[in-house]
Amino acid sequence: MQPSASEPIVLPRPNLPPQPWTDGGDNRWLYLAGAVAAVALVVIIRLLKRRKKKLIADAGPFAEADEPTTSEPLPAPDPVRQTLVSLFGSAWAARTTEEIAASPRLLERFGPEAAEHIVAYLRAIDRSKFSRDASQPSEDLNWWAERFVEEAAGGAFVVVESPPVSK
DSSP: OOOOSSSSOOOOOOOOOOOOOSSOOOOOOHHHHHHHHHHHHHHHHHHHHHHHHHHHHHHHHOOOOGGGGGOOOOOOHHHHHHHHHHHOOOOGGGOOOOHHHOHHHHHHHHHHHHHHHHHHHHHHHHHHHSSSOOOOOOOOHHHHHHHHHHHTTTSSOOOOOOOOOOO
């Protein structure tokens, strides 16, 4: 449609930006509450830092936490594990009993019966070290472990048979 010459041209209304609220609200209380919260936060942080410094100074260079909590002696290292370390290298000192049990080198070197006795002895030692039941390995296992250590220290391991049965 073409406007006629007698009609004036009407321009569209402009898109005005948002207008500020004019309800008369005062934001001074909001600013005051924020300032009080910031000051309180700074005071709390300084008090905590001062308390931490005091605790560190009171503890001294050697805190009591460094001392053992029990007077029980550390368990002696088991001779079977030490023998395995001397035969296979220092990496075996860090192996768990399960890792030793799964090692094919153990079976190759000692055979299945001796490997079974080694694992049984190591598990019994672990139970005595780490459980509340501090019972030592059975006499049969101790006897076998002594023979194993002697044979392995001699250089040539001979499969150690079961202990003699006393009548």
